[in-house]
Amino acid sequence: MSTAREVDIEVENDDAFDAPVVVSSDTASTTQADVSREIAEIAADYQRSGLEETQPRLDYAPYRSSVLRHPTKDLHHVDPETIELWAPCFGERDVSPLEADLTIQEGGEPLGERIVVTGRVVDGAGRPVAGQLVEIWQANAGGRYIHKRDQHPAPLDPHFTGVGRCLTGADGSYRFQTVKPGPYPWKNHHNAWRPAHIHFSLFGTDFTQRMVTQMYFPGDPLFALDPIYQSITDQRARDRLVATYDHDVTQHEWATGYRWDIVLTGSQRTLMEES
Amino acid sequence: MTALVPTPGQTVGPFFGYALPFDRDNELVARSHPSSVRLHGRVTDGHGRGVPDALLELWQAAPDGSVVQQAGSLHRDGWTFTGWGRASTDADGHYVFTTLRPGASQPGRAPFFALAVFARGLLNRLFTRAYLPDDAEALADDPLLTSLEPERRETLVCRPDDHGYAFDVRLQGDGETVFLRYPGQ
Numbered sequence: 001m002s003t004a005r006e007v008d009i010e011v012e013n014d015d016a017f018d019a020p021v022v023v024s025s026d027t028a029s030t031t032q033a034d035v036s037r038e039i040a041e042i043a044a045d046y047q048r049s050g051l052e053e054t055q056p057r058l059d060y061a062p063y064r065s066s067v068l069r070h071p072t073k074d075l076h077h078v079d080p081e082t083i084e085l086w087a088p089c090f091g092e093r094d095v096s097p098l099e100a101d102l103t104i105q106e107g108g109e110p111l112g113e114r115i116v117v118t119g120r121v122v123d124g125a126g127r128p129v130a131g132q133l134v135e136i137w138q139a140n141a142g143g144r145y146i147h148k149r150d151q152h153p154a155p156l157d158p159h160f161t162g163v164g165r166c167l168t169g170a171d172g173s174y175r176f177q178t179v180k181p182g183p184y185p186w187k188n189h190h191n192a193w194r195p196a197h198i199h200f201s202l203f204g205t206d207f208t209q210r211m212v213t214q215m216y217f218p219g220d221p222l223f224a225l226d227p228i229y230q231s232i233t234d235q236r237a238r239d240r241l242v243a244t245y246d247h248d249v250t251q252h253e254w255a256t257g258y259r260w261d262i263v264l265t266g267s268q269r270t271l272m273e274e275s
Numbered sequence: 276m277t278a279l280v281p282t283p284g285q286t287v288g289p290f291f292g293y294a295l296p297f298d299r300d301n302e303l304v305a306r307s308h309p310s311s312v313r314l315h316g317r318v319t320d321g322h323g324r325g326v327p328d329a330l331l332e333l334w335q336a337a338p339d340g341s342v343v344q345q346a347g348s349l350h351r352d353g354w355t356f357t358g359w360g361r362a363s364t365d366a367d368g369h370y371v372f373t374t375l376r377p378g379a380s381q382p383g384r385a386p387f388f389a390l391a392v393f394a395r396g397l398l399n400r401l402f403t404r405a406y407l408p409d410d411a412e413a414l415a416d417d418p419l420l421t422s423l424e425p426e427r428r429e430t431l432v433c434r435p436d437d438h439g440y441a442f443d444v445r446l447q448g449d450g451e452t453v454f455l456r457y458p459g460q
Binding site for chain 2: 054055056057058060063065066067068069070071072073074075076077078079080081082083084086087088089090091092093094095122124125126133135136137139145146147149150161162163165199201207208210211212213214228229231232236237238240241262263264265266268
């Protein structure tokens with residue numbers, strides 16, 4: 001599954017790695033140049049392999065927290081059984097339409113650049129995934145999460161939780177109104193910064209399609225430096241996580257607009273029903 | 276029909292804790308339900324330490340083996356069994372679900388809990404199955420289990436305990452859990 005070279009890394013206090021703000025010398029002693037060199041070596045190996053990868057590597061040492069948290073054995077091929085050919089069902093009792101607007105949740109307007117993010121969720125054959133749950137979470141405009149583990153000294157916004165949900169429409173469409181998240185520092189290495197992103201949690205029509213990912217913004221200068229984004233070794237695959245600025249989504253004197261479509265893996269159930 | 280290339284996954288990261296958990300997310304039924312069982316265990320890393328920032332999702336058949344298609348998981352009414360739940364690990368990597376025993380979703384097959392695993396440090400979700408240990412004959416005939424070496428097979432079978440079942444998820448190392456790849460992935 002992975003051809004990443006073995007990297008000897010001392011992992012004494014793994015909990016420290018993703019926490020923002022560097023305080024421990026373990027992670028602080030690794031520089032961006034060190035991490036960038038590791039990223040470049042893996043990228044070069046990938047280029048030479050001639051194989052096309054479309055998903056992140058699980059074993060990707062530049063992302064330090066993955067070192068002890070990736071399986072070492074290959075994933076085992078299995079044909080899905082009935083329960084795996086269906087997904088949990090969500091409906092209007094689960095999600096209020098207001099939850100798709102992250103700018104109205106806390107009794108006032110959050111600070112930042114108001115944006116609309118919209119797109120479609122489809123399966124591997126391009127069929128819309130209708131009436132299914134989409135969950136998002138993100139940092140505020142200053143790059144701060146309200147999570148208690150995020151202690152980096154950027155301001156919290158009393159009018160922003162950064163959490164949203166919606167159900168897809170009949171055409172698989174989703175739409176959120178929010179503010180653009182800021183980039184933020186984390187502890188993978190000294191002076192490590194995550195590109196601005198919105199986390200997405202997605203369900204399909206089959207349990208096998210369940211996925212969680214991150215949507216990025218076009219042209220982010222931190223892309224090349226970020227081991228989480230770079231854990232996807234293929235540039236075309238990485239590009240699939242980057243939204244497109246869409247002036248047709250932008251609203252006059254109100255919000256700029258981004259479009260991002262999501263393709264889940266093929267629906268095994270539909271394949272079986274059609275065969 | 277041209278197949279589209281799936282969008283890549285990414286790690287759930289460290290900050291899902293204020294976004295994905297919800298009230299009674301891990302209680303598919305109340306503990307007071309006469310047929311309730313506990314499914315619990317630890318998520319551990321390559322050094323055997325608990326993973327305190329993992330999230331497990333459970334998807335299962337009803338006790339009669341039928342597939343449930345009921346909304347209401349996110350606002351549980353206490354009466355509707357939706358077949359789906361979500362559990363965060365605690366500081367020691369321990370998770371717990373309160374649920375019902377799933378029936379076999381295909382005749383003659385061994386029943387199992389389907390699980391999806393997410394964690395900080397885990398770059399994409401993992402799938403696995405937690406088989407009920409009760410029907411030895413069905414387990415012995417199961418296509419997945421029989422395709423595995425005995426010691427790997429054990430990683431997919433729950434241990435019975437006083438309140439139901441124990442099932443550990445070992446991301447790496449000794450007794451590493453068998454994780455699954457479905458066709459087309």
